[in-house]
Amino acid sequence: MPVSEIAARVAAGGRLSPEDALVLYQEAPTPLLGRLADDVRRRKHPGNVVTYIIDRNVNYTNVCVARCKFCAFYRPVGSAEGYTLGFEEIFRKIDETIRLGGVQLLLQGGHNPDVPLAWYEDLFRQVKQRYPEFRLHALSPPEIIHISRLSQLPVASVIERLVAAGLDSVPGGGAEILVDRVRKLLNCYNKATADEWLGVMREAHRAGLRTTATMMYGTVETVEERLEHLLRLRALQDETGGFTAFITWSYQPQHTELGGTEATGVEYLRTLAIARIVLDNFDNLQASWVTQGGKVGQLSLAYGANDMGSVMIEENVVRAAGAEYCMDEFEVVRNIENAGFAAKRRNMHYDILGDPIFRERRVPRMLELAVARSDGRAGEADDLRDYEARSAAGRRAREGSKGA
Numbered sequence: 001m002p003v004s005e006i007a008a009r010v011a012a013g014g015r016l017s018p019e020d021a022l023v024l025y026q027e028a029p030t031p032l033l034g035r036l037a038d039d040v041r042r043r044k045h046p047g048n049v050v051t052y053i054i055d056r057n058v059n060y061t062n063v064c065v066a067r068c069k070f071c072a073f074y075r076p077v078g079s080a081e082g083y084t085l086g087f088e089e090i091f092r093k094i095d096e097t098i099r100l101g102g103v104q105l106l107l108q109g110g111h112n113p114d115v116p117l118a119w120y121e122d123l124f125r126q127v128k129q130r131y132p133e134f135r136l137h138a139l140s141p142p143e144i145i146h147i148s149r150l151s152q153l154p155v156a157s158v159i160e161r162l163v164a165a166g167l168d169s170v171p172g173g174g175a176e177i178l179v180d181r182v183r184k185l186l187n188c189y190n191k192a193t194a195d196e197w198l199g200v201m202r203e204a205h206r207a208g209l210r211t212t213a214t215m216m217y218g219t220v221e222t223v224e225e226r227l228e229h230l231l232r233l234r235a236l237q238d239e240t241g242g243f244t245a246f247i248t249w250s251y252q253p254q255h256t257e258l259g260g261t262e263a264t265g266v267e268y269l270r271t272l273a274i275a276r277i278v279l280d281n282f283d284n285l286q287a288s289w290v291t292q293g294g295k296v297g298q299l300s301l302a303y304g305a306n307d308m309g310s311v312m313i314e315e316n317v318v319r320a321a322g323a324e325y326c327m328d329e330f331e332v333v334r335n336i337e338n339a340g341f342a343a344k345r346r347n348m349h350y351d352i353l354g355d356p357i358f359r360e361r362r363v364p365r366m367l368e369l370a371v372a373r374s375d376g377r378a379g380e381a382d383d384l385r386d387y388e389a390r391s392a393a394g395r396r397a398r399e400g401s402k403g404a
């Protein structure tokens with residue numbers, strides 16, 4: 001079918017077939033793709049509001065056995081640069097987040113064999129005791145699979161226990177491209193196959209949790225495989241309705257084993273737009289300013305995004321791969337308003353919480369993103385010594401620290 005006929009079908013609110021999506025993605029001029037995506041956004045969000053959330057991306061450990069080829073963040077078990085945060089360090093981060101108007105932690109980390117399920121349960125319970133209103137958007141599907149393997153419990157049981165301890169929602173990280181050919185090439189097949197990633201999300205939705213979905217493109221995948229990824233998400237959303245939002249970003253190549261170059265801003269906007277058109281059952285699409293910068297983030301609002309994502313406060317993962325953009329709430333709101341929209345704070349469920357917090361009270365400006373530990377210290381926090389370590393290096397370290 002020619003582009004003009006496919007465009008007319010999209011404009012009429014029709015669903016795209018895989019074949020039509022491919023023609024549109026490959027052949028439609030960028031302004032047309034943007035206009036079609038913008039029409040979809042307007043139909044779903046007829047008001048003139050663009051939302052954002054104030055939260056903090058806390059990476060509780062960088063120790064990881066998965067060794068994905070695109071990752072510059074992880075350190076192997078036993079590395080002198082490996083770290084695992086302690087509860088008190090995480091509580092201090094929550095205190096700072098609340099001071100800046102934040103409402104949740106996005107808590108994700110490496111697949112550390114020396115952090116057992118009990119550690120997560122204790123952490124979540126204590127967070128909920130101290131901060132009953134604060135939300136835990138935590139543990140991507142591959143982390144949940146890792147904990148399931150470590151504890152030898154089914155995924156559904158791990159989710160049930162985490163929810164009982166205080167888990168509120170699940171971030172859609174670790175999806176990369178949900179095609180096993182790609183996952184094998186990126187060495188992320190063993191951490192989670194495409195079916196396993198989707199299976200965790202299905203279980204989370206069954207358990208009543210809302211989750212997000214992501215796509216990292218620009219490594220070794222074909223255009224057809226990007227679309228297969230989107231179509232698999234659309235199919236699961238048809239089944240469960242549990243996804244709140246979709247976020248896509250380009251692979252960040254610096255300091256990674258895979259190397260290569262980063263996709264252009266134009267490719268980002270085209271990919272965002274085709275996602276907005278294909279994912280007709282997703283309410284929300286976020287702009288990824290943290291990888292694309294503020295100005296492309298702002299342009300995203302004309303290419304299908306209705307949300308500027310997170311003010312973030314802290315970020316460690318994409319920064320390790322070369323992305324160093326920082327925007328505090330003031331900057332996020334400025335970009336939204338200069339594009340002609342009203343900026344509103346939201347929570348993970350996309351409920352509007354109010355106007356920008358800096359218009360309600362004084363909040364400090366934040367000119368750079370925080371990191372896991374501001375003094376750059378490595379090593380695991382002392383409170384880890386009370387938990388069972390699985391690796392030989394971890395056991396030795398904990399025995400040594402008990403004797404000290």
Ligand code: SF4
Nearest residue numbers: 064066067068071074
């Ligand atoms: S992307 Fe995640 S799972 Fe993969 S190596 Fe990095 S920290 Fe580990």
